[in-house]
Amino acid sequence: MIHSVLIFNNDGLPRLLKFYTPVDIPTQQLLLKQIHKLVIGRPSNQCSFLTPPPLLEDEKYSDLKIIYRHYATLFFVFVVDEQESELGILDLIQVFVEVLDKCFENVCELDLVFGWQVLETCLEEIIQGGMVTDTTIVKIVNAVDEANKQVKASSSSGMINLGGNNNQGQNRGVFSTTSLWNAMDSRLSGWGR
Incomplete structure (x- = not known):
């Protein structure tokens, strides 16, 4: 199961925090800081799989893994349990970024800041309730485009x-x-x- 999806920049500023298991806000903030601290200092030639930060070293979190990819100024981080494949999650991150790139036409950090609704919609088309629902880029982009058309039509018609x-x-x-x-x-x- 996917427990959370985090997107943050090189400075640790969150661009998306999505948790599929209940986590209180102070713990979310602490988790973000600890994961940022872990990934920011890693050389690019090291693997993208990490053991949990100190916050998650509690026995009930012992089966969690952190999988991330770094694109330009953004880190895409997935916190998953041991049932998920590391390579499968890396591929899922790539699908997510490709979908964002098609929806925003060459996505950048500012697109995620000002187009957060599209960002959320893209993620919801791929993952629901911590489970992957679709990885077909064309289908996901079409669904997001259709949702955007409906929003524009409803807002323009009053x-x-x-x-x-x-x-x-x-x-x-x-x-x-x-x-x-x-x-x-x-x-x-x-x-x-």
Whole structure:
């Protein structure tokens, strides 16, 4: 199982912290600092598999491994248990980065900062609940593009969908923000006169 996915830059600033097992925020921050300290000093000719940092040396975490790849100014780190293959996770990191590169058209750190919704969507298309759901780059990119189209269409039409998909063709759970504001404006226009 994948327990967490961390993306941080050379300075240790987090760009993504996703935990699939419950971890309180102070522990997340400490874990980020310790993992950053472990990977930042490693020469590039050493392997990308690490034993857990001191925080995770507790017996209940003894089966965890840290697998990472360094791209430009970013570290992509996966904390996994012993059931996951190290080489499989390295390949998964490569798939994740290739998906990001296609979605952002030559991804850089600023894309992840300002396009965090796309970053989250890409990760959710690949991993859900700590399990890998898909690794087909074309399918993942198409799903992310479709999600982006739906977000743009809903925001440009002034519609907010609260009810999810509805197969009966009804507009249950959907309302227009424009008509809502017009209704409120007409009610308030005579108020106080």
